[in-house]
Amino acid sequence: MPNPIPRHVAIIMDGNGRWARKQGLLRVQGHEAGVRRVEEIVRAAQEKGIRYLTLYAFSKENWRRPKEEVEFLMGLLSAYLDKKIDALIKHNCVFNVIGEIGDLAETLQKKIAEVMEVSRKNTGLVVTFALSYSSRREIVRACQKIAEQTLRGALQPSEITEETLSKNLYTADMPDPELLIRTSGEMRISNFLLWQISYAELYVTQKFWPEFTRDEFEKALEDYKGRERRFGDTCPVRGSNR
Ligand code: FPP
Secondary structure (H helix, E strand, O other), rough: OOOOOOOOOEEEEEOOHHHHHHHHOOOHHHHHHHHHHHHHHHEEEEEEOOOOEEEEEEEEHHHHHHHHHHHHHHHHHHHHHHHHHHHHHOOOOOEEEOOOOHHHHHHHHHHHHHHHHOOOOOOOOOEEEEEEEEEHHHHHHHHHHHHHHHHHHOOOHHHHHHHHHOOOOOOOOOOOOOEEEEEEOOOOOOHHHHHHHOEEEEEOOOHHHHHOOOHHHHHHHHHHHHHOOOOOOOOOOEEEEO
16 A cells, blocks of 8 residues: 655755756855745645645754855745745645744744744644754753753653653654655755654655756655655555554
8 A cells, every 4th residue: 555645744955056056047046946946845735735844944054154145045034924924824824933043033033923823723734944943953952841841850750751852842743754855966864853754754856956846746755655664663564654
């Protein structure tokens, strides 16, 4: 039996810069093209009945990029929110953010909080943008929260389980991704959802993010359908999103 459609798909959107160079364009034009793909893939995910889509939009390490590029990316995000808020609501999407949001400009933080609030009660696709995100930091932060609970006496060290850690991550309310997609060919995880992707199927495509159309997304979903998911067991557990 083929695997059902994944509940949660996570994507490392890579290659905007290389795509732009290949076209003789500026890097920032690559990011603009990247936003168009975000719009297309959000729509496709919704139509496919995926419940959670998590997009790596800006890592903690990305702050090291030239100031102009960082500002451009932040501006794109802000414009995306202005432009998309009505559509997100209309399509019943929940807008969500993970990462160290306190690092962002206050105006952007406010805008994010507003869009999160107005979409909070929606029941459709949960679109999560990872911003100023570092998975290692997320895990350290979870450990600190757990340590505080044990110090308060609310939790015994022996009661700490995998679930305790999961419940103290930014992604506490989401199932783990069953599928992780990375564009532009690099075979690495780049500090993204390290805990959550323990059993995810990986799909790496050579396509740059601006080339990752709905058809490419469907290819990834088709590939996932046929994967044997064993979860450390000897026999495949197909047809399962366990
Ligand atoms: C990787 O390309 C992409 C990013 C660092 C940012 C991803 C951002 C977008 C897709 C646009 C922003 C989206 C929204 C909704 C605001 P790269 O610059 O690392 O490419 P390269 O590795 O070829 O240089």
